[in-house]
Amino acid sequence: MRSAPTILHLDMDAFFAAVEQASKPSLRGKPVVVGGLGPRGVVATASYEARVHGVHSAMAMAHARRLCPNAAYLVPRFGLYRQISETVMGLLAEVSPLIEPLSLDEAFVDLEAADSQEDPRAVAVRLRATIREATGLTASVGLAGSKLLAKIASEKAKPDGLVVVDPGTERALLDPLPVRALWGVGPATAEHLRRAGIATVAEIAHAGEHELVRLLGKAHGTSLHAMAVGLDNRPVVADRDVKSISVEDTFDHDLTDRAQVRHEIDRLADRCVQRLRGAGRSGRTVVVKVRRFDFSTLTRSETLRAPTDDPVVVRETARRLVDGVDTTGGVRLLGVGVAGLADFTQEDLFAQSGGDPAGLPADREAPVAPPSPERARTWWPGQDVTHTQYGPGWVQGSGVGRVTVRFEVPADTAPGRVRTFVMDDPELSHSDPLLPVPRVLPEPLPQSAQPPEPQPPEPPSPSAPSRATRSAQPAGHSPPATSPKSR
Numbered sequence: 001m002r003s004a005p006t007i008l009h010l011d012m013d014a015f016f017a018a019v020e021q022a023s024k025p026s027l028r029g030k031p032v033v034v035g036g037l038g039p040r041g042v043v044a045t046a047s048y049e050a051r052v053h054g055v056h057s058a059m060a061m062a063h064a065r066r067l068c069p070n071a072a073y074l075v076p077r078f079g080l081y082r083q084i085s086e087t088v089m090g091l092l093a094e095v096s097p098l099i100e101p102l103s104l105d106e107a108f109v110d111l112e113a114a115d116s117q118e119d120p121r122a123v124a125v126r127l128r129a130t131i132r133e134a135t136g137l138t139a140s141v142g143l144a145g146s147k148l149l150a151k152i153a154s155e156k157a158k159p160d161g162l163v164v165v166d167p168g169t170e171r172a173l174l175d176p177l178p179v180r181a182l183w184g185v186g187p188a189t190a191e192h193l194r195r196a197g198i199a200t201v202a203e204i205a206h207a208g209e210h211e212l213v214r215l216l217g218k219a220h221g222t223s224l225h226a227m228a229v230g231l232d233n234r235p236v237v238a239d240r241d242v243k244s245i246s247v248e249d250t251f252d253h254d255l256t257d258r259a260q261v262r263h264e265i266d267r268l269a270d271r272c273v274q275r276l277r278g279a280g281r282s283g284r285t286v287v288v289k290v291r292r293f294d295f296s297t298l299t300r301s302e303t304l305r306a307p308t309d310d311p312v313v314v315r316e317t318a319r320r321l322v323d324g325v326d327t328t329g330g331v332r333l334l335g336v337g338v339a340g341l342a343d344f345t346q347e348d349l350f351a352q353s354g355g356d357p358a359g360l361p362a363d364r365e366a367p368v369a370p371p372s373p374e375r376a377r378t379w380w381p382g383q384d385v386t387h388t389q390y391g392p393g394w395v396q397g398s399g400v401g402r403v404t405v406r407f408e409v410p411a412d413t414a415p416g417r418v419r420t421f422v423m424d425d426p427e428l429s430h431s432d433p434l435l436p437v438p439r440v441l442p443e444p445l446p447q448s449a450q451p452p453e454p455q456p457p458e459p460p461s462p463s464a465p466s467r468a469t470r471s472a473q474p475a476g477h478s479p480p481a482t483s484p485k486s487r
C-alpha cells in the first residue's frame with residue numbers, strides 16, 4: 001500500500017457497445033447488446049441503456065432478449081475493438097512506461113514509474129480527455145495506493161468518471177462493499193461466507209484473520225482478510241507473459257458429422273493463427289479441446305520440432321489430434337490453441353502475412369451454426385457491408401431470404417436510411433469496419449507494419465466467394481465525402 005494514489009486503473013465504459021454506438025449513428029442513446037446471437041449465445045457487453053432493463057454481461061442472450069426486446073442485438077467486431085484498444089493502450093504508454101493490460105479495454109498504470117512527478121489526479125483528468133478525443137469513447141479511472149482499491153474506484157467512477165482514493169479513506173470505501181468486490185471471491189466463496197454470517201467487506205475485517213482461515217483455509221483466508229483491511233501490495237506487472245493463445249466455439253447444435261468437425265477445426269486453427277500473428281508470436285505446441293455432448297472434455301496436444309505461425313501446419317496438426325478423439329456422440333464445443341510461444345525470429349513475418357491475406361479468414365467469436373452449402377452468404381446483425389450503389393452500411397437484420405441494411409457511417413450526425421435486399425444480391429458485400437472517429441492518433445509503431453485486419457467475418461462455407469470479390473475492390477470506402485481520412 002502506497003502513501004499516495006499512484007496506481008491508476010482505467011476501464012472503458014461498456015466498451016463493445018460504446019464502439020457500436022459510436023459507429024452507428026442510429027444506435028446512439030439506444031439500448032445495444034453485443035454478443036453471441038445463436039441459441040447458446042451470451043452477452044459480451046450491454047450499453048447503459050440496456051443495463052437499466054437488467055441486461056448484463058455473461059447473461060444468456062435469450063434472457064437478455066426477454067428483458068429488453070427492443071435493443072439492437074449485434075455480433076462483436078473484434079478486429080475493430082482491437083484497433084481501438086491499441087490506440088488506448090498507446091495513450092497509456094505515453095503516461096507511464098509501466099502498464100499492465102488486463103483485457104482489451106482495461107489496464108493498470110503505475111504512475112510512480114513515470115518520469116514526471118505530476119499530480120496523479122491531473123494525469124487522470126488529461127488521460128480521460130485524450131482518450132475521448134482520440135476514440136470518441138469514454139473511460140472511467142480509479143486512482144489509489146493499491147491495485148485492489150484502484151479497480152474498485154474505477155468501478156465506482158462508472159460511467160465516465162474519476163474517483164481518487166485518498167490515503168486514510170480506504171476503509172470507508174471498502175467497508176460497505178459486498179464480499180464479491182474482493183479479488184478471489186466467486187459465487188461459491190461468497191455463499192460460504194454468507195452462511196457464516198459474512199456479507200460485507202467490513203464483516204470480513206471484523207471476523208478477523210483467524211476466523212477467515214478457519215472458514216476458507218490458510219492461503220485464501222489470509223489473503224482475503226488482508227484485502228478486506230486494505231492491505232494489497234501487488235505490483236503493477238508489465239508484459240505478463242502470455243504462454244498460449246487459443247480460440248473456441250460452442251455450437252448451436254451438437255456436431256455429429258466428421259466432416260463438419262474437421263471443417264470447424266480448420267476454421268478455429270486459422271483464427272488461432274490470426275491471433276498468434278496479431279500478437280507477433282509463434283508457438284511449438286498445438287492443442288485441441290473437445291467437449292462432447294455429455295460435457296466430457298478432452299484436450300490433446302502435439303509438440304512440433306520448431307515454432308510455427310503457419311496456418312497449414314496448425315490446421316493439419318489440429319486435424320490429426322481431433323481425428324484421435326471419439327466424437328460419434330456429438331460435439332458441443334471445439335477449441336484450438338497454440339502454446340509454448342516464442343517471439344518471432346523470421347524477419348519476413350510482415351511480408352509473409354501481408355502477401356497471403358486470404359490464408360487467414362476473419363476472426364469470428366459469435367457462435368455459428370454448422371456450415372451448409374445453401375447458406376453460402378451469412379449476414380449477421382452489426383456486420384459491415386457495402387453496396388455498389390448506396391455505399392457503406394451495416395446489417396440490421398436478415399431472414400426469409402432478405403437482408404436489411406442501414407446505410408450510415410460513423411461521421412453521420414443523423415440515422416441513415418434502411419433498405420432491404422435479397423440475400424444473394426451481387427451488389428452487396430461484406431466490408432471492413434470504419435473507425436468511429438475520422439481521426440486517429442499516430443499508431444504505436446509495431447502495429448503500423450501489420451497488414452489490415454482480415455475482416456469481416458466470413459460465412460462458414462469454404463465455397464464463399466466474397467473474399468475474392470472484396471480483395472478486388474479498392475481499399476477505401478465510398479463515398480469519400482463521409483469516409484474517415486485514416487483507417
Ligand SMILES: [Mg+2]
Nearest residue numbers: 011012014105
Ligand atoms: Mg470496460
